[in-house]
Amino acid sequence: MIIRKAAAIFNQRGYSGARLSELMEETGLEKGGIYRHFDSKEDLAVAAFDYSWSEIKQRRLAMLDEISTPLGKLRGMIDNFVTRPSAVPGGCALMNTAIDTDDGNPVLRAHARAALHEWLHYLEELVRQGIAQGEMDAKASPAGIASIIVATLEGSLMMSRLSGNRTAMTQAREHLHKTLDSVATK
C-alpha cells in the first residue's frame, strides 16, 4: 500500500518534487513509519519505480499470450500501449524517470535503464521469432524495429499528454502498423 501510493506521487512529481510531507499524508504514515520500511527516500523511490514498471508491463503485455504469432504479439503490444494507460497516475514511469533522473539520481536511473532494455529485448526477440517463422522479412532489423516502436510510442505519449488529446498516439499506432506491414512477408 505504501509503495502503490508512493508510486503515484513519484510518477507525478518526480524524485526531487516528491515531498516527504505529501508521501506521509498519502500513505497515512508518519516519517518514522515510512523509514521503518525503507532506508531512504531513494530506497522508496526505487521500490515505487519497480512497482510502476510491473504495472506497466502487465498492461502492455495483457492478452498477448492469447495471440499465437510473433508479429501479432508486436501489433498487440502497440495496441495495448495506445489503449490501456498505466494504472499509476502521471504517465509512463519509464519516460518520467528517464527525464527526471537524467541529471539526477543514478540508482533510480539504473532501474529505468534496465526497464528500457528489458522492453527492447522483449520486442527484439519477437522480431527474431517472426523472422525464424517466416512471417517477417529476413532483412528486418530486430534492434531497429524494437527501437522505433519504443521511440514512437513514448514520444507520442509525451505529445498526447502535452496536447491533452489522443491524436499523436493514434497516429503513432497507425504508423507503426504500417511499418510492420512493410516487413511482413504476407
Next chain:
Amino acid sequence: MIIRKAAAIFNQRGYSGARLSELMEETGLEKGGIYRHFDSKEDLAVAAFDYSWSEIKQRRLAMLDEISTPLGKLRGMIDNFVTRPSAVPGGCALMNTAIDTDDGNPVLRAHARAALHEWLHYLEELVRQGIAQGEMDAKASPAGIASIIVATLEGSLMMSRLSGNRTAMTQAREHLHKTLDSVATK
C-alpha cells in the same frame, strides 16, 4: 546572462528541483537581485524555457534556408535534430518541460504546448508545400507525418540519453528518412 544560466538549471533539475540557492550561486546574484528582474520563480522559469526553445529552434533549423525543396528541409531538420544537440545542457527543453509539468506548473506547460504546436505546424507546412510542388505524394498526411517525426525524434532522444549512446537516435534518423522515401514522388 541570468536567463541563460537559469535555463541550464531548470532544464537539468526541473521546475520544483531547481532550488533558489543554486540559481543564486550560478547567476552570482542574491535573491533580491533575481527578484528585481523576475516577479517569481515561475516568471524566471518561463523566461528560461522560452530562451531554451529559441536556442533549440536555431539548432534544428540551422542551414535549412540553404535547402531549396520542402522535402529536403524536412530531411535537414531530422539530421539537425540528431547531429546538433541543444546549446542548453540537460536535453530537449520541450520534452523535459512537458514531462516535468504534466502534473505541475500550468503556465510553464502552456509555453511547452505552444512550442510543440509551433514545431508541428512548421513541419506540416513543409509537407503541404512538398505536395503542392509535386515532390511528395498527394495522399501524404501533413499532420500525420509531422506528428511521427516529432514523436520518433523525441522518443529516441529520451532513449539515447537513458542508454548513454546514440544508437536510438541513429535508428530514428534512418527510419524517418525511409518514411519520407515512402511518400516521395521521385
